Amino acid sequence: xxxxxxxxxxxxxxxxxxxxxxxxxxxxxxxxxxxxxxxxxxxxxxxxxxxxxxxxxxxxxxxxxxxxxxxxxxxxxxxxxxxxxxxxxxxxxxxxxxxxxxxxxxxxxxxxxxxxxxxxxxxxxxxxxxxxxxxxxxxxxxxxxxxxxxxxxxxxxxxxxxxxxxxxxxxxxxxxxxxxxxxxxxxxxxxxxxxxxxxxxxxxxxxxxxxxxxxxxxxxxxxxx
Numbered sequence: 001x002x003x004x005x006x007x008x009x010x011x012x013x014x015x016x017x018x019x020x021x022x023x024x025x026x027x028x029x030x031x032x033x034x035x036x037x038x039x040x041x042x043x044x045x046x047x048x049x050x051x052x053x054x055x056x057x058x059x060x061x062x063x064x065x066x067x068x069x070x071x072x073x074x075x076x077x078x079x080x081x082x083x084x085x086x087x088x089x090x091x092x093x094x095x096x097x098x099x100x101x102x103x104x105x106x107x108x109x110x111x112x113x114x115x116x117x118x119x120x121x122x123x124x125x126x127x128x129x130x131x132x133x134x135x136x137x138x139x140x141x142x143x144x145x146x147x148x149x150x151x152x153x154x155x156x157x158x159x160x161x162x163x164x165x166x167x168x169x170x171x172x173x174x175x176x177x178x179x180x181x182x183x184x185x186x187x188x189x190x191x192x193x194x195x196x197x198x199x200x201x202x203x204x205x206x207x208x209x210x211x212x213x214x215x216x217x218x219x220x221x222x223x224x225x
Contacts, residue, residue, distance in 0.1 A: 010143040019216040079113035095150040122162040149194030
């Protein structure tokens, strides 16, 4: 594969939806927004959760968090192609799609995959400090649309939904163990929406610098254009 002009991900496309100018500056001019402190707990949780799920995958079982859920009743199993999953989980690789006309590469790194018959279902872990609000899951719809779009463009059949598995702290035991609660949320996805967002990004990256967004505080700091 030839080196792509730009490499974009669901997180950078979330930036585009928030502010096209900041997205264009980050990719084209390499002018990133100032970094903000990022807690290390989510990264640590992500690692141990993948190891936790993989232990059950090796046994051909679902972990306790999923055993009493709808996905278990539907006959879902953990995706057990370990080598492929390793690639799909990689932030440097992930599931890829190269737009040949623009040479722009879209990639996304998943946490896990469920398999229901011949169809795949994305399962993503989320760590929060507090219980979910009614609209918490809505912040991840674009990410899930893009994952489903990527899988289908790579020749895989997918269900028209994905799962988010949220972990949030409940209490600390007398022996110092932190007990987490979990909540599984089913999200309806639309790969066509994901494709539309990808095409929008290509158009922006091939064009001139977008105008500053009135709602973007970073654009106000940079100055209007």
